[in-house]
Amino acid sequence: MNAIINGKIIIGNTLVNDRVLIFKDKIIDIIPKNEISKYAIQYFYDAQGHYVSPGFIDIHTHGAMGHDFMDGEGEGIKVIAKSFATHGVTGFLPTTMTMDIGTIEKSLYNIQKSLVSGGSKILGCHLEGPFISPLNAGAQNTSFIQKPDFQLLENFKELIKLVTIAPELADAEDFIRKCINYDIVVAIGHSCGTYEDAINAIRIGARSISHTFNAMTPLNHRKPGIVGAAMDRDEVFCELIADNIHVHPAIQRILLQIKGIEKVILVTDSMRACGMENGVYDLGGQKVVVEKNSARLENGTLAGSILSINNALKNFKTNTGISIVEAVKTVTENPAKLLKMGDTIGSIRIGNNSDFVIHDEEFSILFTFINGKLVYRSGNL
Numbered sequence: 001m002n003a004i005i006n007g008k009i010i011i012g013n014t015l016v017n018d019r020v021l022i023f024k025d026k027i028i029d030i031i032p033k034n035e036i037s038k039y040a041i042q043y044f045y046d047a048q049g050h051y052v053s054p055g056f057i058d059i060h061t062h063g064a065m066g067h068d069f070m071d072g073e074g075e076g077i078k079v080i081a082k083s084f085a086t087h088g089v090t091g092f093l094p095t096t097m098t099m100d101i102g103t104i105e106k107s108l109y110n111i112q113k114s115l116v117s118g119g120s121k122i123l124g125c126h127l128e129g130p131f132i133s134p135l136n137a138g139a140q141n142t143s144f145i146q147k148p149d150f151q152l153l154e155n156f157k158e159l160i161k162l163v164t165i166a167p168e169l170a171d172a173e174d175f176i177r178k179c180i181n182y183d184i185v186v187a188i189g190h191s192c193g194t195y196e197d198a199i200n201a202i203r204i205g206a207r208s209i210s211h212t213f214n215a216m217t218p219l220n221h222r223k224p225g226i227v228g229a230a231m232d233r234d235e236v237f238c239e240l241i242a243d244n245i246h247v248h249p250a251i252q253r254i255l256l257q258i259k260g261i262e263k264v265i266l267v268t269d270s271m272r273a274c275g276m277e278n279g280v281y282d283l284g285g286q287k288v289v290v291e292k293n294s295a296r297l298e299n300g301t302l303a304g305s306i307l308s309i310n311n312a313l314k315n316f317k318t319n320t321g322i323s324i325v326e327a328v329k330t331v332t333e334n335p336a337k338l339l340k341m342g343d344t345i346g347s348i349r350i351g352n353n354s355d356f357v358i359h360d361e362e363f364s365i366l367f368t369f370i371n372g373k374l375v376y377r378s379g380n381l
Contacts, residue, residue: 055368055370056332058091081121129144148171162208192216208237212227237263310365355369
């Protein structure tokens with residue numbers, strides 16, 4: 001077994017400075033330094049005063065490093081997963097796009113069979129579309145939008161952990177109920193739905209809002225819209241793309257004040273250009289131009305992002321003034337709770353998987369551990 005010493009360990013809402021983290025594939029113990037002799041330690045990692053955080057989780061990402069999960073090829077997934085580990089991501093949900101059913105199924109089959117070694121873990125899949133509104137599709141291809149039909153998910157109901165849907169669509173209620181019966185989390189997004197549509201979906205069991213504020217009906221004092229419903233219901237988590245392009249910093253602060261740190265989940269919504277140079281790429285079969293730190297369709301519509309999760313953390317902490325401990329919640333404990341995986345990931349506690357990162361105050365990643373194995377290092381700890 002191994003140990004991390006001299007680290008500021010983030011345990012729940014607390015920062016612990018005087019403990020040693022003992023681990024194999026799972027966390028064995030968290031003890032005072034003078035009790036190390038209880039264990040036969042093979043390797044010591046000296047955190048040198050840096051932060052030891054639960055591994056980061058990204059529940060909404062389409063790709064990176066020139067690859068997209070819709071490409072349907074395993075090598076691309078490995079490249080993406082290894083790249084994510086450098087940003088502190090220990091688990092993620094590959095996210096699909098609105099395309100023809102054959103392409104979506106090919107992507108899902110490929111995700112299902114992919115075994116990533118030396119990179120972030122696949123926790124399941126996020127199906128974003130094709131059950132969305134053609135009037136608020138964002139960068140999704142409207143030609144392939146379909147009405148909600150759970151039969152299209154039948155062969156992948158164990159893989160799919162999260163589905164984004166427009167709640168105003170016909171048959172949406174029945175679809176949401178079936179998802180919930182199979183423990184698939186339902187998110188509201190890419191929708192022209194009213195406040196009432198969203199509230200009804202939440203009452204049925206929807207529990208998340210996809211990239212809050214983007215591609216949905218906005219808050220209005222007479223028509224509260226989906227944003228209003230998200231702010232009105234405590235049980236709903238709100239995804240947030242904190243690249244300061246999708247959502248203004250002031251709105252990020254307002255969302256935090258209303259929802260509280262327990263219900264904000266930072267996501268990247270990254271596309272294949274993440275980690276690449278400026279240029280022309282594609283997303284869901286559509287041309288995307290990457291320049292000035294953003295990715296857009298030719299008509300100017302934002303097309304995902306080129307954001308990394310650790311930069312999202314840095315931005316959100318800077319914009320809101322919260323502590324590092326609070327910021328980390330938005331990419332660890334909160335997404336784990338939404339996905340009902342908090343008993344294995346998302347926090348540093350005895351018995352949980354040994355998924356954690358060592359980072360500095362700016363969220364630069366020094367070490368990434370997944371299931372107790374060191375998969376990334378930057379520096380000389």
